[in-house]
Amino acid sequence: xxxxxxxSGLVVTLVAGLMLRLHKHYALNMHDPLLIPATxxxxxxxxxxxxxxxxxxxxxxxxxxxxxxxxxxxxFLSALLLIVGGALTISGTLYFFAYNWDELGRFHRLGLAxxxxxxxxxxxxxxxxxxxxxxxxxxxxxxxxxxxLLVYGQTYQTGADDWELYAxxxxxxxxxxxxxxxxxxxxLMLGLVNLACTLxxxxxxxxxxxxxxxxxxxxxxxxxGLAWLGWEALGPARSWMQVRWMPRLLxxxxxxxxxxxxxxxxxxxxxxxxxxxVALLLLxxxxxxxxxxxxxxxxxxxxxxxxxxxxxxxxDCFVWRVLFEHLNLxxxxxxxxxxxxxGQAAVxxxxxxxxxxxxxxxxxx
Amino acid sequence: MIAxxxxxxxxxxxxxxxxNEPARQALVxxxxxxxxxxxxxxxxxxxxxxxxxxACLALAGLLQNDxxxxxxxxxxxxxxxxxxxxxxxxxxxxTFFQQLALSVSIAGQNLFFWSxxxxxxxxxxxxxxxxxLQLGLLVGYPDALxxxxxxSLASLLLGVWLHHLFPVLPLHLVxxxxxxxxxxxxxxxxxxxIRPWAAFRAxxxxxxxxxxxxxxxxxxxxxxxxxxxxxxxxxxxxxxxxGLGWLVQRECDxxxxxxxxxxxLGLLLLGGLTWSTPGVVAALGTMILAFHRRSVLLLxxxxxxxxxxxxxxxxxLSLSLLLKxxxxxxxGLLLLGxxxxxxxxxxxx
Numbered sequence: 001x002x003x004x005x006x007x008s009g010l011v012v013t014l015v016a017g018l019m020l021r022l023h024k025h026y027a028l029n030m031h032d033p034l035l036i037p038a039t040x041x042x043x044x045x046x047x048x049x050x051x052x053x054x055x056x057x058x059x060x061x062x063x064x065x066x067x068x069x070x071x072x073x074x075x076f077l078s079a080l081l082l083i084v085g086g087a088l089t090i091s092g093t094l095y096f097f098a099y100n101w102d103e104l105g106r107f108h109r110l111g112l113a114x115x116x117x118x119x120x121x122x123x124x125x126x127x128x129x130x131x132x133x134x135x136x137x138x139x140x141x142x143x144x145x146x147x148x149l150l151v152y153g154q155t156y157q158t159g160a161d162d163w164e165l166y167a168x169x170x171x172x173x174x175x176x177x178x179x180x181x182x183x184x185x186x187x188l189m190l191g192l193v194n195l196a197c198t199l200x201x202x203x204x205x206x207x208x209x210x211x212x213x214x215x216x217x218x219x220x221x222x223x224x225g226l227a228w229l230g231w232e233a234l235g236p237a238r239s240w241m242q243v244r245w246m247p248r249l250l251x252x253x254x255x256x257x258x259x260x261x262x263x264x265x266x267x268x269x270x271x272x273x274x275x276x277x278v279a280l281l282l283l284x285x286x287x288x289x290x291x292x293x294x295x296x297x298x299x300x301x302x303x304x305x306x307x308x309x310x311x312x313x314x315x316d317c318f319v320w321r322v323l324f325e326h327l328n329l330x331x332x333x334x335x336x337x338x339x340x341x342x343g344q345a346a347v348x349x350x351x352x353x354x355x356x357x358x359x360x361x362x363x364x365x
Numbered sequence: 366m367i368a369x370x371x372x373x374x375x376x377x378x379x380x381x382x383x384x385n386e387p388a389r390q391a392l393v394x395x396x397x398x399x400x401x402x403x404x405x406x407x408x409x410x411x412x413x414x415x416x417x418x419x420a421c422l423a424l425a426g427l428l429q430n431d432x433x434x435x436x437x438x439x440x441x442x443x444x445x446x447x448x449x450x451x452x453x454x455x456x457x458x459x460t461f462f463q464q465l466a467l468s469v470s471i472a473g474q475n476l477f478f479w480s481x482x483x484x485x486x487x488x489x490x491x492x493x494x495x496x497x498l499q500l501g502l503l504v505g506y507p508d509a510l511x512x513x514x515x516x517s518l519a520s521l522l523l524g525v526w527l528h529h530l531f532p533v534l535p536l537h538l539v540x541x542x543x544x545x546x547x548x549x550x551x552x553x554x555x556x557x558x559i560r561p562w563a564a565f566r567a568x569x570x571x572x573x574x575x576x577x578x579x580x581x582x583x584x585x586x587x588x589x590x591x592x593x594x595x596x597x598x599x600x601x602x603x604x605x606x607x608g609l610g611w612l613v614q615r616e617c618d619x620x621x622x623x624x625x626x627x628x629x630l631g632l633l634l635l636g637g638l639t640w641s642t643p644g645v646v647a648a649l650g651t652m653i654l655a656f657h658r659r660s661v662l663l664l665x666x667x668x669x670x671x672x673x674x675x676x677x678x679x680x681x682l683s684l685s686l687l688l689k690x691x692x693x694x695x696x697g698l699l700l701l702g703x704x705x706x707x708x709x710x711x712x713x714x
Contacts (some may be wrong), residue, residue: 032374032389033373033388033389033392033393034372034373034374034377034385034388034389034392035372035373035374036372036373036392037369037370037371037372037373038370038371038372038373038375038376039370040554040558040563041398042373042392043376043558044558044559044563045391045392046373046388046391046392048391049387049388049390049391050387051377051382051387051388051391052380052382056380056382057559058555058559059379059380060376060379060380061555061558061559062555063371063375063376063379063380064370064371064376064555065370065554065555065558065658065659066371066555066616067613067616067617067657067658068368068617068656068657068659069368069617070617070619072368073613073617073619073656074707074708075366076366076368076656077704077707078704078707078708079366080652081700081701081703081704081707082701082704084671084675084697084700085696085697085698085699085700085701085703085704086697086701087675087697088675088693088694088696088697088700089693089694089697089698089701090697091679091693091697092689092690092691092692092693092694092695092696092697093690093694094690095679095686095689095690095693096687096690096691096694098686098690099685099686099687099690301400301402301403302400302402305400305402305403305406306402308406309406309409312406312410316413330424331420331421331422331424331425332421334417334418334420334421334424335417335418335421337414337417338414338415338417338418338421338468339414341410341413341414341417341468342410342411342414342461342464342465342468343461343464344410345406345407345410345411345414345464346459346460346461346463346464346465347460347461348406348407348410349399349403349406349407349460349464350458350460352399352400352403352406353399353403353460356399356400356403
């Protein structure tokens with residue numbers, strides 16, 4: 001037990017340290033309202049304020065929602081054709097091999113998988129990772145590594161556990177992930193590590209009880225949370241890491257993993273034990289830090305919104321337990337639950353909207 | 366992938382306004398609408414609250430033995446009350462009453478549908494009644510998210526009602542007017558956005574797109590006898606996407622003969638290949654529309670449904686595995702070839 005407490009303390013210290021680093025990277029980002037994108041609502045606002053005349057309103061509106069320039073259309077169509085065309089070609093090729101799979105010998109199967117990796121890796125090298133086509137090729141090569149391991153395992157019946165396949169897959173693509181500077185490839189590797197860790201716990205330790213099972217999402221939450229903090233801390237200095245969907249997804253993955261054990265702990269604290277409590281404390285800690293950071297400005301508003309959603313979920317489970325288990329209410333309980341839900345959602349929306357108003361970059365872009 | 370919009374400063378410069386200070390002051394005091402994910406949080410909480418309200422009414426015995434349509438009236442009263450409450454609080458900053466109105470409205474709509482179905486036991490009457498209620502809410506409830514959902518449900522229910530009225534017409538044929546409406550509302554955005562009813566444009570356009578995809582998903586369970594009519598729907602959607610392409614070319618002043626001939630030929634080919642899955646063309650049209658009017662949300666919606674319909678296409682192709690793979694590889698290589706040709710013709714970005 002003391003070891004678990006020490007581990008929790010170490011993790012909290014580590015998370016706090018990374019949070020501090022994240023804090024240093026965020027600066028209060030006050031933007032000039034004239035540099036924000038022109039949307040119809042803003043143009044109408046300028047007209048209502050008397051800045052634009054009726055004639056200028058029509059011209060401004062046409063300019064604000066005008067179709068992109070031909071060069072932008074070419075970029076869009078080029079990307080669209082590449083993604084759809086590439087997906088169709090790859091899936092068609094896979095179906096072709098699936099059709100002929102039974103007739104293929106073991107060397108042909110392995111040769112095909114290895115040939116796929118070679119072809120796509122050479123394609124990525126030739127086209128360069130700056131081009132979208134090169135990055136698509138590298139992604140295909142990384143997926144090919146998994147297919148090769150799968151075919152190898154099937155052909156030679158190595159007796160290895162499933163988690164080893166995913167662990168080796170994640171390990172083998174590390175050089176490409178590091179070289180690629182592609183968020184999707186990092187996400188693939190993180191997904192594989194998540195899968196490998198989960199399967200390792202189940203396949204190595206046999207049958208687990210509820211308490212032991214709930215440590216899995218807590219561990220994955222720590223892993224994904226560290227990935228999120230790392231991304232946020234290192235992202236500002238690297239242009240390819242400045243996509244917002246990746247840290248948002250990482251935070252959602254972290255919160256989801258924390259929500260499960262927390263809900264269990266709120267509903268059945270005696271059966272869940274320490275894992276649920278640790279998840280709840282971590283959830284509260286992350287949410288509190290996000291709340292404070294958001295209030296000071298400059299933080300992506302999606303992050304506190306996701307945290308608020310997670311906290312509300314756990315809170316509502318607690319309210320449910322109090323109303324229906326402790327107070328034994330029936331129809332009045334549902335009425336109270338509805339009113340509490342409405343009230344807390346109103347407070348959350350109010351608070352988040354205020355944060356949005358305080359953060360011009362998020363509020364106005 | 367979406368091209369960024371011009372900034373306010375660029376717009377002011379283009380319409381020859383030199384003093385930017387009044388514009389800056391006007392925008393600083395602008396109350397921005399909550400971000401999409403905040404609205405999503407609010408909507409989800411309202412749904413859960415509405416379910417609790419309905420559970421409360423059910424446990425209180427208000428929904429049992431409902432022969433005189435009391436719950437129908439209760440549902441209508443809830444909707445009217447929600448509209449009234451939302452109108453009264455539309456200028457106030459009280460999020461509690463706005464959230465209460467949203468929850469009561471959702472609970473009222475569910476009660477109304479359930480009760481109408483229980484009273485009439487008819488899809489046609491329920492769809493028509495529901496569509497009329499949604500049209501009323503679309504006009505009466507002053508909230509963009511609610512209007513979007515009402516527009517989507519109203520168009521979907523009208524489609525169901527028409528389908529029951531004329532069973533010979535398949536439901537998926539409704540997707541053609543739905544896409545036409547979305548294209549019209551989006552392409553003529555500059556003209557509509559300066560009209561008094563501009564607030565309805567975006568919710569209705571997005572609602573039509575959502576209804577379009579729902580109709581095309583339901584089309585997968587259409588009776589076998591109506592399967593040949595899928596080609597008709599695909600042809601109609603191809604014509605609309607072709608028309609959209611022509612409108613884009615006209616607005617962007619593109620006069621390349623390659624584009625002029627390539628677009629209809631490409632659509633003809635795509636339509637021929639995917640005639641059994643009209644969703645592929647519809648999703649493509651949505652993505653083009655999204656890029657045309659720089660809507661990230663619409664592009665995301667189009668991309669998700671494109672992926673779904675491409676998977677559906679695989680199952681819809683009534684061919685052997687070998688022929689399926691041939692069709693997929695051929696069409697994929699064709700698209701890649703078109704891309705190479707497009708870039709080779711000097712259009713390299």
